[in-house]
Amino acid sequence: MEITARSLWTLIHGMGFGALYLMACSGALVELYRRYCTHNPALPTERDARFLRIYLVAMAALAWLAVFTGAYIVYPWYRAVPPPGTANLAAFPQRLLMASPTTSGWHSLGMEWKEHVAWIAPISITMAAGVVLEYGRNLKNHPQLRNAVLGFVWISLLAAGVSGFFGAMINKNAPVEGGPVIHIVQGEQK
Amino acid sequence: MSAQNASASAISSARPNGAGAAAILAAGIGAFLVAVFAILADRFPAIKSMMIFWKPTGPLSGVTTCAIVFWIASWAVLHARWRNRNVALARVNAAAFALLIAGLLLTFPPIADLF
Numbered sequence: 001m002e003i004t005a006r007s008l009w010t011l012i013h014g015m016g017f018g019a020l021y022l023m024a025c026s027g028a029l030v031e032l033y034r035r036y037c038t039h040n041p042a043l044p045t046e047r048d049a050r051f052l053r054i055y056l057v058a059m060a061a062l063a064w065l066a067v068f069t070g071a072y073i074v075y076p077w078y079r080a081v082p083p084p085g086t087a088n089l090a091a092f093p094q095r096l097l098m099a100s101p102t103t104s105g106w107h108s109l110g111m112e113w114k115e116h117v118a119w120i121a122p123i124s125i126t127m128a129a130g131v132v133l134e135y136g137r138n139l140k141n142h143p144q145l146r147n148a149v150l151g152f153v154w155i156s157l158l159a160a161g162v163s164g165f166f167g168a169m170i171n172k173n174a175p176v177e178g179g180p181v182i183h184i185v186q187g188e189q190k
Numbered sequence: 191m192s193a194q195n196a197s198a199s200a201i202s203s204a205r206p207n208g209a210g211a212a213a214i215l216a217a218g219i220g221a222f223l224v225a226v227f228a229i230l231a232d233r234f235p236a237i238k239s240m241m242i243f244w245k246p247t248g249p250l251s252g253v254t255t256c257a258i259v260f261w262i263a264s265w266a267v268l269h270a271r272w273r274n275r276n277v278a279l280a281r282v283n284a285a286a287f288a289l290l291i292a293g294l295l296l297t298f299p300p301i302a303d304l305f
Contacts, residue, residue: 027249033278043302067254070243071245071247071250071251071254075246075247075250076246079248089208108299109299109300113297113298115250116225116228117294117299118260119224119254120224120293120297123217123220123258123261124217124221124290127213127216127217130213131210131213131214134209134210134213142205142207142280144207145207145210145211147215148210148214148279148283148286148287149214152214152217154288155221155290158294
């Protein structure tokens with residue numbers, strides 16, 4: 001069993017940071033709603049507020065790691081230009097997708113949207129983390145602030161979902177492969 | 191008034207909403223600018239060349255770096271102006287969500303290509 005270095009980085013970007021961020025979004029939405037947006041008049045405990053602060057800061061870190069690894073590690077491999085006359089485009093995913101009308105949409109719509117919309121997620125969640133860090137338990141007493149934070153977290157989930165969906169589909173149609181091969185497990189020979 | 195409500199009121203009066211409003215509006219501005227810079231780079235070849243901060247990533251490097259710089263700068267300016275004030279949060283939220291939704295829609299290629 002082996003994996004190429006480029007494939008491993010794509011996995012770290014998509015499954016490691018991106019998918020973890022998507023899962024964390026649902027937790028943040030539930031926690032924000034349960035602690036701050038219900039009609040329960042009790043203030044969240046200091047322990048709950050600290051947990052949410054740490055949780056949102058970790059989410060912001062995940063979101064930034066996802067977009068930076070995507071834009072600066074995986075994307076250059078994706079958009080690499082093949083030398084003239086190259087017949088096998090397997091190592092050039094963007095060109096491979098664009099070479100066929102049945103797959104070109106994954107680039108012209110999918111990647112073109114994903115590469116920009118993804119950045120809305122870290123911007124939104126960093127704002128949410130900033131507001132929660134600033135206000136802590138006091139957020140309970142600012143209904144308009146907490147509703148805005150909740151709305152931005154919803155939009156960040158949508159932006160990350162769009163990016164995740166297109167990332168998975170693009171990598172299914174034209175995987176980012178190449179670089180050194182990493183041997184994980186030696187298989188049995190029949 | 192219960193002890194919890196009294197405690198909540200005491201905390202509320204101690205913290206104006208300006209700092210939160212600044213963060214929310216700046217995030218809307220940041221999201222919108224991602225789309226605006228992307229459209230400008232797509233529309234004008236000169237801007238596209240200027241946006242190539244790092245060649246392997248292409249114009250995306252400049253588009254996102256510029257949006258992040260303007261987002262952080264707008265957050266800092268708004269925070270400095272509003273942190274000790276209560277602002278009209280309903281209007282700020284409306285503006286922030288309008289910018290956020292516009293940013294979301296304008297990154298969608300069929301809409302971006304209209305410009």
